[in-house]
Amino acid sequence: MSNKTLGGGWEHVFAVVQGDITKLDCECIVNAANRSLLGGGGVDGAIHRAAGPELLMECRTLGGCKTGEVKITQGYRLPARWVIHTVGPVYSGRKGDAVLLANCYRNSLALAKARNIHSIAFPAISTGVYGYPLNEATEVALAAVREWLAENRAYPMKIIFCCYDRQTYEVYQSCVSNELT
Numbered sequence: 001m002s003n004k005t006l007g008g009g010w011e012h013v014f015a016v017v018q019g020d021i022t023k024l025d026c027e028c029i030v031n032a033a034n035r036s037l038l039g040g041g042g043v044d045g046a047i048h049r050a051a052g053p054e055l056l057m058e059c060r061t062l063g064g065c066k067t068g069e070v071k072i073t074q075g076y077r078l079p080a081r082w083v084i085h086t087v088g089p090v091y092s093g094r095k096g097d098a099v100l101l102a103n104c105y106r107n108s109l110a111l112a113k114a115r116n117i118h119s120i121a122f123p124a125i126s127t128g129v130y131g132y133p134l135n136e137a138t139e140v141a142l143a144a145v146r147e148w149l150a151e152n153r154a155y156p157m158k159i160i161f162c163c164y165d166r167q168t169y170e171v172y173q174s175c176v177s178n179e180l181t
């Protein structure tokens with residue numbers, strides 16, 4: 001785990017870890033969901049399995065979620081108290097993809113702040129089933145988070161990028177090192 005500031009002040013802790021997001025003991029984890037919010041594969045499936053059926057029951061009441069937007073639920077059987085569900089773009093190669101993907105990160109952080117949450121873990125949104133190239137998606141994620149931190153310097157927030165596989169972890173590590181040097 002690396003603790004580094006990334007465009008923020010001393011109160012911002014930034015970490016890249018490799019592992020399963022459903023195991024993380026932080027206040028809030030982010031789910032890379034689909035517009036129905038009724039579950040799926042990948043990290044979405046893992047979160048629903050670990051949280052238990054109550055999560056799906058709450059998700060049924062939310063009326064879905066638009067791409068780039070966010071909805072919050074409880075974490076139920078997860079160590080995390082809250083789950084922020086967001087919907088990344090299906091990669092199309094158009095400029096709008098990056099805007100929508102950045103919105104997932106920015107809107108998640110804004111909602112976390114509105115709920116007085118101070119630690120949040122993100123998966124690599126859209127880089128699995130939704131086909132977003134990993135390097136591009138990582139740049140978008142880091143830029144969006146850096147901007148948010150710069151705009152919210154006074155708000156203590158621990159941000160964890162939870163990379164499931166080795167390749168994702170290495171890309172995040174190398175992009176973070178490049179940003180910091």
Ligand code: AR6
Nearest residue numbers: 020021032034040041042043044046126127128129130164
């Ligand atoms: N913890 C952390 N990251 C994970 C985990 C986990 N337990 N499991 C997978 N990942 P994906 P998307 C990583 O496909 O591309 C779902 O069916 C995975 O290795 O989960 O946004 C939804 O319902 C990859 O790096 O999400 C949607 O239909 C990253 O999470 C669709 O997939 C994202 O991969 C969303 O596709």
